[in-house]
Amino acid sequence: MAGRWTLTSTDPGTSVHFRLRIDGMDLGDWNSCDGLGCEIEVEQHQEGGNNGFVWQLPSRVRYTNVTLSRPLMPDTAKVAQLLTTLPQGVTRGTAQIAALRPDRALLVQWGLNDVVLVRWTGPSFDPTRSEVATESIELAYHGFLEVG
Template sequence: MASVDPGTAVHFRLKIDGINLGDWNSCDGLGCQVEVEEHQEGGNNGFVWQLPSRIRYQNVTLARPLTPDTAKVAQFLAKLPRGVKRGTAQIAALRPDLAMLVQWGLADVVLVRWSGPSFDPARSEVATESIELAYHGFLEVGS
């Protein structure tokens, strides 16, 4: 039997509306939660109904050191004043050999925050950037 890759990913590739925004070192917040409402049925004190109501999606934040791909993000940000519209995004987890491990498609994506590097000559740190996306569901995209 062949060994199974445990799913370790070194980096993530982000595309928004088909625009490749490059590779990112970290991806945080990808997930959803089904909210439930409790309903206590009269006369049955030992049971509480758990009724699903809505699905809540967390914002996704990707971060990386500054790279030549930062220029792609700058071009994307320059278009925002013309109008923010919901789009689609793909986040792909890549193995060290750049083979795709898995990909998630996000629906109704809006860029809600971009943070650039802080420059402080007193501190010797890697200049980083991060991008935060809000979304309202997953698209059917496989591995």
């Protein structure tokens, strides 16, 4: 039938959302996930007498902070509960970020090691603007536990 289409199980879709758990605490679903990644720092070494070649020597792995964002929702209370524990001291833990399809089927999950909550940003309220109130959480980490 002309003009008809169906989604297949391999369709990546555009409505992916993310589930965040820190030390087993489910912090709910998030609309966006930005910054998840790592890079290898490279030192350049110029060998004497060989002007046509520069050694690219890997030195260390650097993990970029990851930021998750969403509109305010009932799960925001779970984040507030996590924030109340910060004055007792910051501890490194683990986190899992799962990318989910609209039907909540798992696409992929990343386990993060030595996670520290470095920033939470709450909503800005301006009565002259009609925008969704959002929150974001930023995490620093030191390596991946598992990717699956």
